[in-house]
Amino acid sequence: RRRVLRFSPPVHGTSAGSQAMTRFFWEQVEPQSVGTFDFHGQRYEFKASHLTDMATIMLMQEKFADRAPWILAVLVVLICVIVGSLFSSLGLGIKMIITVVLPIIAEFGLIVGIYQSGWMEWAG
Structure with a gap:
């Protein structure tokens, strides 16, 4: 027992x-x-x-943090290849990375910097 x-x-x-x-x-x-x-x-x-619930969340977060960069990178490349092949254009996949993926990454980094690192505390 x-x-x-x-x-x-x-x-x-x-x-x-x-x-x-x-x-x-x-x-x-x-x-x-x-x-x-x-x-x-x-x-x-x-x-x-x-x-506890917190322990379960922490374990899941650790597993995701280890695998997330690889999963997201493969997903982005796969989506760009699929869109490029649908329109028969190699340049379209590259353009998607430059105009869609990089701005999303930059915005995410800016938001993390503002809220977690306190970059905008001077603004109130």
């Missing part, structure tokens, strides 16, 4: 504190919590694991 111990700390489920607590459990608590003990002649094995 499996027993579950639950507790709810006073942090929001997706806050930075929740992420830090998840990392702490993964890196400090889980590796040190494996053990066995005997009770009334029966051997029991104990292993703590931390599984």
Whole structure:
């Protein structure tokens, strides 16, 4: 049988504190919590694991972050090749990269810089 111990700390489920607590459990608590003990002649094995919605999101994000550059690059090339072949034009695929893909990447980088790095804090 499996027993579950639950507790709810006073942090929001997706806050930075929740992420830090998840990392702490993964890196400090889980590796040190494996053990066995005997009770009334029966051997029991104990292993703590931390599984929350935040932990699931963090695991998915780590997997996506590793694969995303390759997936997105292949997808962009594939779309440009398909559009270029539909119109029988090599230049159209290259033009799509210059006029569609690069501006989207630049806009995304600008938005990340503004909201996460605080580039526009001086503007209020």
